[in-house]
Amino acid sequence: MPRPDPHREPRSELRREPRRAHALREAPGGRHDPGVTRWVLHVDLDQFLAAVEQRRHPELAGRPVVVGGNGDPASRTVVATASYEAREFGVHSGMPMRLAARRCPQAVFLPADNPAYEAASEEVMAVLRGFAVVVEVIGWDEAFLQWDGDDPEALAAEVRAEVRARTGLSCATGIGDNTLRAKMATAFAKPGGVHRITAGNWFATFGTEPTGVLHGIGTKTERKLAELCIHTVAQLAESSPTAVGERLGPRMGPYYVSLGRGMGRTEMEATPWVPRSRSRETTFDVNLENWTAVLAEIRVLSARVSGDVEAEGRDVARVGVKVRYAPFLTRTRSLTLPAPTRDPAVLEAAALEVAGWFPHDRPVRLLGVRAEFTPA
Numbered sequence: 001m002p003r004p005d006p007h008r009e010p011r012s013e014l015r016r017e018p019r020r021a022h023a024l025r026e027a028p029g030g031r032h033d034p035g036v037t038r039w040v041l042h043v044d045l046d047q048f049l050a051a052v053e054q055r056r057h058p059e060l061a062g063r064p065v066v067v068g069g070n071g072d073p074a075s076r077t078v079v080a081t082a083s084y085e086a087r088e089f090g091v092h093s094g095m096p097m098r099l100a101a102r103r104c105p106q107a108v109f110l111p112a113d114n115p116a117y118e119a120a121s122e123e124v125m126a127v128l129r130g131f132a133v134v135v136e137v138i139g140w141d142e143a144f145l146q147w148d149g150d151d152p153e154a155l156a157a158e159v160r161a162e163v164r165a166r167t168g169l170s171c172a173t174g175i176g177d178n179t180l181r182a183k184m185a186t187a188f189a190k191p192g193g194v195h196r197i198t199a200g201n202w203f204a205t206f207g208t209e210p211t212g213v214l215h216g217i218g219t220k221t222e223r224k225l226a227e228l229c230i231h232t233v234a235q236l237a238e239s240s241p242t243a244v245g246e247r248l249g250p251r252m253g254p255y256y257v258s259l260g261r262g263m264g265r266t267e268m269e270a271t272p273w274v275p276r277s278r279s280r281e282t283t284f285d286v287n288l289e290n291w292t293a294v295l296a297e298i299r300v301l302s303a304r305v306s307g308d309v310e311a312e313g314r315d316v317a318r319v320g321v322k323v324r325y326a327p328f329l330t331r332t333r334s335l336t337l338p339a340p341t342r343d344p345a346v347l348e349a350a351a352l353e354v355a356g357w358f359p360h361d362r363p364v365r366l367l368g369v370r371a372e373f374t375p376a
Contacts, residue, residue, distance in 0.1 A: 033177065033198045038266050039152040041145040042174040042182035043128060043159060046191040048141035049081035052120045053110050055168050064107040066091060066100050069283065071111035073101035076365060077283045080112050084191060123167045131159065136268035144179055146268035156194045180264030183215055202262040207234035214259045221256065224248055236260030274373075278308040279320075281368030287326045291360040294323075294367065295352060301369040302351045306344035309371050315340035316371040319350035323358050324366035333357050340374045347371060 064086035069077025089104035134146035174185030212222035237260035245253025320334035
């Protein structure tokens with residue numbers, strides 16, 4: 001993901017039904033893992049954007065809050081984050097704001113305020129860096145902690161208490177013997193709790209689950225695995241990396257098998273997090289019916305992205321364009337630049353060239369321009 005989109009909720013959390021999740025919490029294994037001394041903790045802030053809004057507007061505490069777009073529930077934008085109170089009405093991230101308003105008309109709808117979320121994120125990460133751990137920030141609202149010790153639950157409790165005391169925000173903590181297991185554990189820790197998943201209870205927890213529950217496996221990959229008669233996590237773990245690689249590619253096939261086996265990193269990188277791209281997009285209340293209007297909007301978005309690039313002070317290697325046709329068909333294309341640059345004219349020209357690759361004969365409801373930086 002470029003900077004993990006703060007508008008997105010973890011896929012496993014969206015797909016998991018409460019009754020099944022409760023059963024998984026009772027799976028064997030967990031508290032006693034002989035030989036494990038290197039722990040990875042995944043700290044994930046609860047309902048982050050909504051929580052930041054409730055923190056600076058105390059009168060919103062306990063009320064359904066929906067953050068997204070310009071905050072207009074009649075707009076054609078989508079929900080960025082919904083508070084837990086709003087989720088009880090079936091509102092979730094990625095949902096059209098109009099549908100959210102129908103499901104929860106009493107909700108408070110607010111525009112996204114990225115600078116405020118950046119500042120709140122920095123507060124939390126500063127708290128985490130105060131512990132004797134290696135901190136690897138992976139997004140506005142989440143980070144991995146690497147720690148050597150005997151009682152990770154005790155550390156998780158300290159982390160959660162300190163974050164709450166110093167920022168007023170709540171976080172859930174997944175504990176694992178590597179990054180994948182820690183991140184998967186967090187879904188069962190939300191909201192505001194702690195859960196441990198290790199090699200000792202990996203298959204008891206996920207063995208019979210569909211492969212799509214794993215972070216890193218999307219709907220298309222899940223479908224391709226099913227064509228190989230691989231439907232569950234246990235079946236994926238037992239598969240031949242070579243055989244899977246023949247269908248899904250020599251690099252990705254073995255990677256997916258490793259996910260099934262619960263494999264992940266145990267060494268964190270404490271270097272500051274650096275975004276891999278900057279992007280801007282606009283959802284139009286009225287569809288754009290002609291390509292002249294589309295190109296005009298591409299120029300506007302390119303100028304905004306160029307401003308972000310200049311503020312970042314880094315060169316761009318690739319430019320991408322996203323087009324969403326009415327009613328909801330999304331396509332993306334991108335172009336590698338001849339040489340890294342931050343020249344606004346070059347970035348605009350590249351975006352216009354990419355835009356020219358799309359069909360021009362359909363109404364457009366959303367446009368986006370993305371600039372991908374050269375590796376830091």
